[in-house]
Amino acid sequence: MLLRTTVIFLCLFSGYFIFLQSNALLNPPPSHSAKQNIYTLNNNHRITAIPDTHSQNEEVVALGKLLFFDTRLSKNNSVSCASCHNLHNGGVDGLEVSSGIFNQTGTINSPTVLNSSLNFKQFWDGRANTLEDQIDGPINSPIEMNSSWPQVITKLNSHPRYLEKFAALYPLSGITKNTIKNAIASYERSLLTPNSRFDLFLKGQKDAINATEKQGYQLFINYGCIACHQGVNAGGNMFSKIGIMHDYIADRGNPTKADLGRYQVTQKETDKNVFKVPGLRNIEITGPYFHDGKVKTLESAVEKMAYYQLGIELPDNEVKLIVSFLKTLTGKLTQ
């Protein structure tokens, strides 16, 4: 009896040690081998073409579109995302500053939602790192939608169509803050405008832009505009101060809190009047311009940029040439 018990124990011990060893073998410490370099250095074009397609799930995009146009996101069901980001108007509302709930006016110009996913950060001051983070802003702002996530979720939960769609696309989570944000952000990521005439030119179709527009492009480079307005979105990937050579805010007068720009996020003196460089894609149809929306025409925007950033007054003919180039950046929505 005792011998049998001892044998059983010895077997159990052996099994236990084998288990310990196999556990160590199955869960090795993290490897020290270098991760493969996934980046290429094919980065020599200052402006690059927008990809022809987006990589978002079409069903999620469709749900995001429903939400984007749904006024239930606001407290009194009067304002939707599309109220300030009109897709028939370049993804903007065409106003100096937007009008929110109870017709309250905002403090800053609404940037376009078109190609917004190509921006490295969201808002003029870059306070949101992602499109998902950005959505918190208008939902909770008392002058925009004046709502809250619990209110939005309650409203959407009472709508069978949303219940059904969220259950199908997010079976584990259903309608939550994160799934709503994911759907809207996916829709926004789908709002790319490829195949502008300039993109076709970049892709090798040399006659896609005419001689005047090419001259405008050359001036755009020679005046150094391209130093900030570069990359796939012709901007949107860095911060810059407005008024390198002259003080734009002082000349305009009536400084506001919004004029502080990036300073509001970082509280650094050097970030005063610093803003995310706006992308120039579809610039022809996204006026009025600048963070304050005070500049009504593209010609005026070019003149002011030349004066405040370079310290020069551009001759009219050069302004026209640069504007003619900028108009070649208008693309076509992928949907």
Next chain:
Amino acid sequence: MNLNNTSRPVVFSFLAIGLLALITYSNTINTPDLENKLQLLSKQASQLNLQINQSILLHSLEINNNYDQLTELTLKIESIQHDFSLLEDRTKALKNGNIITALNKVTLRLNEKIDSIETFKSNNAIYTSSKLFANKLIHELKSNRSLSPSEKQQLSHLQSIVSSKTPSFTEIASQHQQNKHLELLTQHAKLVILYKNKNRALIKNISSNQLFFAIDYLDSVIYQYLIWSDKKTQAIQNIVLMTLFLALLIPLYSVIYPSKPKS
């Protein structure tokens, strides 16, 4: 409970096996996850750090012409910094001062690096813009035949400054220019010098080994901690095993060499 000589070792053995299983289970559940995550993040940060330095170098050599690649890399390293901050509370729970200090150092260096990259992009854009515009002005002024000999001399001097690899402020004369274009060119030549020098300092700062050393230190303290915790677990397991064998051996000894009953 009344245990006889045969059943005592069985009970002891079961208790010991249960204890060993519990130690192993708790060890599997608690320890490696956090440390592995930290190690993985530190490795990713280290690789991104190298890629960023490479990208910055290409910008400084004016080979990279837009910031998309650098921005993408910076966003990735920002995301790693965010992931590190999410692990902060759990790291504090380890109560290992070395790991906490190392993690704080890495976070600080990452912050510095990200800030420096954004400043570099802004400064480099002003530098590039001023240089492009200055070259345009130089080209226009050169084709202007009404320039006086002294203005021509100044133009040539400013041109050499703009195209110099190591421009210095002392090279720019502070005299007032009569020619508006020449005055504008002087202003932009000053911007070229100012931002070229600022960039040089920033590149040095971004490419310095401080982040690399901070990550390396974090990696080594985690590694030491893993070895230490592994040894600790093994020591506990050995003690339990020793106790178990003793518990088994004593009754076995009494069975093999039974003591003679006292008469």
